Amino acid sequence: MYLDTDVSLSRAWRVQVLSASPYSVAEMDAILREEIHPVCFSNLLQPAGEWAGFDPSRLEQAIRRRGTRWRSRLLARLSLVLPGCFPTEEWTVTRREIASLRSHHGASQT
Template identity: 45%
Template structure:
């Protein structure tokens, strides 16, 4: 059985933790994304429009979360953002704030995409 959307949210949330991810972390996240069966473009939209708007402040705070986000809180927030994706306002806000929302997570995201591509080959 493949990973569900909640598994994807939880795996992607690691990109916003206040610590440096290692190679095994990138492989784990890529494995969860692969198991979801979702196309890369949908995974990118989940990253940009569901997870990033909820977690981006963690990288900008003085003492951000480093151990992991509460799954129930994460799922509720990402689910709200998933429903908001239908809204032009939400999509516009995500585009406007893309750089600050993904500034610290983007290098890690690119590493995960490389691992995902390797797993698919």
């Protein structure tokens, strides 16, 4: 959701993967805000940011390192309220579709 492209095109894939995860939607919210957002939000501020995707191993390394930099943590916290720095609309739709898919699968298994 932090790419410089139309991320709604990958929503169905994202919903499928996330709905199959063991995490609750609330836990995914926390992971997004506390782990992913601090590392990726700056891509949304770039005039020509990354659009093809992030390297998974580099992203993991950055997430693991991010906890040691107080300035980065502060900037990431502030960016949560700045317009255009958090994928609010896309995450809202994604969350809703995850919940819907999970409830549909739960109902069909009973």
